[in-house]
Amino acid sequence: MVIAQTIDCPACGAPASAGFRFCEACGTPLHGVPAPSAAAEWVSSSTAPQRCEACGHTGFSSDGYCDQCGQRGPTGPDHSEFDLGPVAGVSDIGHRHERNEDAFALGTLPGTPLVVVCDGVSSSSRGDAASHAAVDAALPVLRTALTEGSHPERAIARSVHAAREAVTAVAGPDQGNPPSCTFVAAVVSAGSITVGWVGDSRAYWLPDGGTPCCVTVDDSLANELIASGMPADEAHAQPHSGALVRWIGVDADDGPPKARTFTPEGPGRLIVCSDGLSRYRSAPEALASSTPPGPPLAVARQLTQLALDAGGVDNITVVVVPYPPAAPTEGSAQ
Amino acid sequence: MSPQSGFTAEVYQNPYLAAGAETVDAVITVTAGEGGAAPSPAGTPSAAEAIMIDCSGSMGYPRSRMTEAIKATGVAVDTLRDGVLFAVIAGRSRAEQVYPSRGMVAASADTRAAAKQAIARLTPSGGTAMGSWLALANKLFAEVPAQVKHGIMLTDGRNQHETPEALRQVLAECEGRFSCDCRGVGEDWAASELRTIASALLGSADGLEEPAELPAAFRAMTEQAMGKSVADVKLRLWTPAGSTIRFVKQVFPQVEELTGRRVAVSDRIGEYPTGAWGAESRDYHVSVQVPPGTLGEERLAARVSLVSDDTVIAQSLVLARWTEDDALSTQINDRVAHYTGQAELAEVIQQGLEAREAGDDATATAKLGRAVQLADESGHEQTAKLLRRVVDVEDAATGTVRLRRDASSLDAELTNVRSTKTIRVKRS
Secondary structure, three states, X not given: OXXXXXXXXXXXXXXXXXXXXXXXXXXOEOOOOOOOOOOOOEEEOOOOOXXXXXXXXXXXXXXXXXXXXXXXXXXXXXXEEEEOXXXXXXXXXXXXXXXXXEEEEEEEEOOEEEEEEEEEOOOOOOHHHHHHHHHHHHHXXXXXXXHOOOOHHHHHHHHHHXXXXXXXXXXXXXXXXXXXXXXXXXXXXXXXXXXEEEOOOEEEEEEOOOOOEEOOOOOEHHHHHHHOOOOHHHHHOOOOOOOEXXXXXXXXXXXXXXXXXXXXXXXXXXXXXXXXXXXXXOOHHHHHHHOOOOOHHHHHHHHHHHHHHOOOOOOEEEEEEEEOOOXXXXXXXX | OOXXXXXXXXXXXXXXEEOOOOEEEEEEEEEEOHHHOOOOEOEOOOEEEEEEEEOOHHHXXXXXXXXXXXXXXXXXXXXXXXXXXXXXXXXXXXXXXXXXOOOOEEOOHHXXXXXXXXXXXXXOOOOOXXXXXXXXXXXXXXXXXXXXXXXXXXXXXXXXXXXHHHHHHHHHHHXXXXXXXXXEOOOOOOHHHHHHHHHHOXXXXXXXXXXXXXXHHHHHHHHHHHOOOEEEEEEEEEOOOOOEEEEEEEEEXXXXXXXXXXXXXXXXXXXXXXXXXXXXXXXXXXXXXXXXXXXXXXXXXXEEEEEEOXXXXXXXXXXXXXXXXXXXXXXXXXXXHHHHHHHHHHHHHHHHHHHHHOOOHHHHHHHHHHHHHHHHHHOOHHHHHHHOOOEEEEEOOOOEXXXXXXXXXXXXXXXXXXXXXXXXXXXX
16 A cells, blocks of 8 residues: 555646646646535534433433433433444444443545544543544534535545644633643545554554555654664563553653555555554454455444454444445434 | 633542442542642632631730730731721630721732731730630621631640531531631640631641740741632532432542532532632542442443532532442552542541540550551651650550550640641652
């Protein structure tokens, strides 16, 4: 696979800089993002808490606890699945955690599936509130930005900004250990795939033939050390080498997300996931050999089951986007 | 963060509980005006100051006691900001207004000079009835609209000329209306009386070794009062249905029991007075008993807010999580452990000194020995030093001590009045 600085115009084939919005040769929009249709909205795993599991009371405070007994109210369901046709995803609580702190949102613009996956940082308070607020804020901004003609990398940066604001609002006056989450977003269009991220949630490119790769580079201590010149084996041997160095939260830096745009050489699938999956299939080759053929929802379910069978120690979220993107179908959620 | 309010609240706790466990402890550190700048959301609040000077007969022996008290009151008057309303009260068996002749007056060059002239004419005679002094201050404060109302009370003796019941009644009337710092001078004041007054009126109590220390002490108290920039802050506590509040205490800079001062706002919510705040930091220990939850669940055990004018200016959450992992549930947060020890330290000093006064040497030795041990463990050097004025320490680590026969009443009262002063946990 090639991580390209340039893309080819989908209409005339002329090379063009990834930063350009229109082909300089023929004027075709380079990122395949026409105006949104009214039907194609977006879905997310976020649901408002309904009734306290412990006492049955229906009122919850703005920080997410039952007004009556103090029980933590659910932010999202333990298991959710969405299938929008060209993109489908599954999120599952796993075997060990008390709540599902992963969240995801899927959307489509014509010919362009959109994905946002966030993983609540479990060492922060109310990581699930952060992840749900983040995906719900990010996806509509991502759609709007693309509709307005932003380059996908720029659109993802804008959606990260929206996610930060939403997570800050969730934090409220609680100053102890503010809610935090990771972030990964993908924009898959006819001519290119763009992925942007903050933290250690990942995107893998699995071509139908050829060498699979991990598109993202975790914002981890080890990778920081490697970037600063330390040999990889030494960096990974450091204590807390897997520790997050960037995340979305009040206590995090507000720099832009890392981003990559590339043009696949042929068909394949983009897998966007939380570390609930990648911890069991970290190497791209291992993930590729474990990923069966089939429609996106079926594949997402099978990869989720694989993580559960391997131990399911963390929440698992898997989103599958075939490339080139298929035409959207009626969205359905379960 | 709450940069608008200038207040922050940080919680320190171990939220993990073993199956069936019910008690959740947390220390909340509230800091106002980080970096030394006074938090001041709505400008400097208006202030009023009442200075109550003991003018009983004993104040004349030695002479320096009255002359230093006069000097100190002048220093306090000079320390008032222009425009702060003030009054000076002479305390004997009854209270008498020294300056102005009635009501309160705004501080200015003229009123300060006039006040100092009136103060200079004070003479020692008569008895001591502190309740009557506080009652007059309360009456004067009631007539003025100031936001921050503060009193300074100086005495050199015990409250001999009124009943403890009369003092209690006055304190009940004054509570929440003004704050008051109390100081004792000489050898005959009673630490327990000063602590009772200061505690009820959200102020500090202390004693002075020498009359010559009075002017500096009065300046410090007045400066601190002038530095208060947010009046009437309350600690608001939400607790879940079925829970019991075991206690709410201020634990730094001194131990102050707040549990009984709850004012119910609703079934779930109560408020505790904390008085006025300048640029300062205080710690609170909250202990709540909650109905046991299911394993793996998280519950809010308390929501702790600081409230001013019905606005939440800082908030922290105290959580409970039930787990089978003993390694998690058996840990005690180091600040919770530290302040549990500091509160016990204050208690055993007071109990030990009480037993000593009652002639129960066995109890006094045991309690003060424990106090020496706790002061040593926590590194509370000030208190360790004071304790050595009343006991000879054989071995601090085991709390082995002998009562000192040569300890004066001042040694005992100073140790007692400062028993509630705490230190923060030493960072390792």
